[in-house]
């Protein structure tokens with residue numbers, strides 16, 4: 001991430017008081033552009049309170065991105081809970097047979113257009 005001049009801080013144990021305190025502290029201390037989390041997490045299947053973290057992050061102007069791969073879009077509606085961007089690795093439960101590589105990203109047209117532009121610039125498949 002340093003290559004892209006991105007500072008990052010990692011935390012485990014979502015939803016513990018310590019985790020929420022650390023998030024509030026990080027949001028207060030830094031100009032945080034994006035909060036990224038898996039929910040449920042791999043490999044421990046810990047679930048994040050997406051509504052809570054979205055409220056905290058949005059109060060500081062921070063975007064929220066949730067990787068919902070392990071829940072599938074059927075079982076978790078992160079956008080409805082307040083997230084700005086949702087990712088799914090379609091390689092896993094969506095495809096289901098371990099024979100497909102893919103992924104999907106959802107969010108507002110504005111955000112997804114920006115992601116698409118970066119895809120084009122960096123040359124990833126889009």
Ligand SMILES: Cc1ncc(COP(=O)(O)O)c(C=O)c1O
Nearest residue numbers: 038042067069070089090091102
């Ligand atoms: C939660 C989660 N998201 C994304 C990925 C990456 O998926 P892919 O193999 O499709 O790149 C993984 C891989 O283990 C994962 O556990």
